[in-house]
Amino acid sequence: MQDLQRLAASGRVPAPEVMAARARRWGWWYYVEYWLRTAKAWFQSILIYMVGEPLLYLVALGVGLGTLVDNGVGTVDGVPYLVFVAPALLISTVVMSTGGELTYPVMAGFKWDRLYYGPHATPVTPAQIATGHLIGVLIRFVVQSLIFWAIMVAFDAVPRGVLVSALVIPIGVLSAAAFGALLQAYASTLQDEGYQFAFVQRFVIMPMFLFAGTFFPLSAMPVYLHWVGWISPVWHGTQLARQVTYGAVEPAWLTVVHVLFLLALTVVGVLWARRSYTRRMGS
Amino acid sequence: MPPVTSVVPGDPIVVAEDLTKVYGDNRAVDGISFSISQGESFGLLGPNGAGKSTTMRMIGGTLTRTGGTMRVAGLDPAERGPEVRAHLGVVPQQDNLDEELTVRDNLIVYGRYFGLPHSYLRTKADELIEFAQLTEKAKAKTTALSGGMKRRLTIARALVNEPKLLLLDEPTTGLDPQARHVLWDRLFRLKEVGVTLVVTTHFMDEAEQLCDRLIVIDHGRIMAEGSPRALIREHSTREVVEVRFGAQRNAAVVDQLEDVATRLEVLPDRILVYTDDGEAALEEITGRGLNPITSLVRRSSLEDVFLRLTGRTLVD
Structure with missing residues (x-):
């Protein structure tokens, strides 16, 4: 027979105020721990995706299309097409992955499986849940960027040097955070079944992929379309990535703008998400 | 920060006064007052939409109240939410277990939200699994559990921080009669060892089985208050x-x-x-x-x- 007295009060649990203090400090991390634990379940399939995607893109666009481009115009931005397009593909694919991670799973958290409401009944706050979810996803993007970078190295697409080019990893994660945090915040405001996500996929994420200087420099597009690049975290991230992989030349102020733009979007997205989670879960 | 009131048996652990929640022009909870003593088993009885769950969520401070006061272990949940929730175990109306995780992992993950260390949680999870009568299923994904098993797991999960106060929102709704009796037995044992239970239900038999005292709520107002027996004597x-x-x-x-x-x-x-x-x-x-x-x-x-x-x- 189980000793229920001990089950209900073993004396091994700290005082409530101690538990609350820990959660106030580390609640976001407890949610990251949870996220990582669930990620273990599908890690294998995600790993195949994280390795397969760069290979497919680099072979098809870098090598295949690249041969045509190099034979036709010679180089793009002074480098072979593979070298030009590879950093852009890293940024694009990582940012595009937010479309899977920070849309439907957010809806599941609030509505379908109500997973957010488990921790909501504990000392962990909605704002911490929001940030914890984002950071969990960003940890995945660290791995994804790392794998992509390693494959770029294997394809000999980092003329500036292996070490410097590793900076594409934080740049990739920052780009994903800039777009992902906003997407997460937006997703948290939706009450219905998330039909809007298909729209976001087609009319926000795809245009960023196609028109934000990924496959050709922004300057190759008519001036009246440049704004697509300017407002897109993909373009800003891509330009930074190109600097560290092959030494693309840009004025210093523009580099600062890239970084500040990505940081600003991240901060706005994180604050908006925290606020939106707090409101939605508290009403 | 004001000191945390120590919890003494018999002392009120929850005190609500003129508690109100308004959504638009719907007064979901319309000025209700009640007090729950430590060790007591307290029921909120009423039909669907009466304001039971709304009241419950205001106890834990996961829902902002429109008016009135609320004290849980001497603290205002609206201001000291994490501290109040550290005192509580919450069993929500809808299970929100992670179906992709195992039974055991669901307990461990939840314990971490209270800042509890893995060393504690490893043994605690096993004890809770035994309490929930899920030993055979410890390593199974939660999705493989029956409705009654999920409910027991949710209750076990709510005990991970050894709460003095357990909030149960319609604990047996949707369960077959046998599963309900198993669950009542578990809850009754918790009550025996001094855990304060707050139960919402629209099942009369559940209220009669579990509650020392209850309030009958309709349209967000208290219609009557007393022990099940006294209420029957008085009104029937x-x-x-x-x-x-x-x-x-x-x-x-x-x-x-x-x-x-x-x-x-x-x-x-x-x-x-x-x-x-x-x-x-x-x-x-x-x-x-x-x-x-x-x-x-x-x-x-x-x-x-x-x-x-x-x-x-x-x-x-």
């Missing part, structure tokens, strides 16, 4: 005769039953004859040649109390 008779004459005849015979009963309640499908001596009343009815199609003498229940107070049945 000792026994009830349920008679059916068929939908057509029910209305016609009502007049002839009036002097048999202390009180009559005419429902669409049957007539409830309230009386202190059911057998005698039934004899009188058949003696008058009224010959009901079916008849049943039973003791009064909280269902009758609710009917009396609101004019409506609890579960349609």
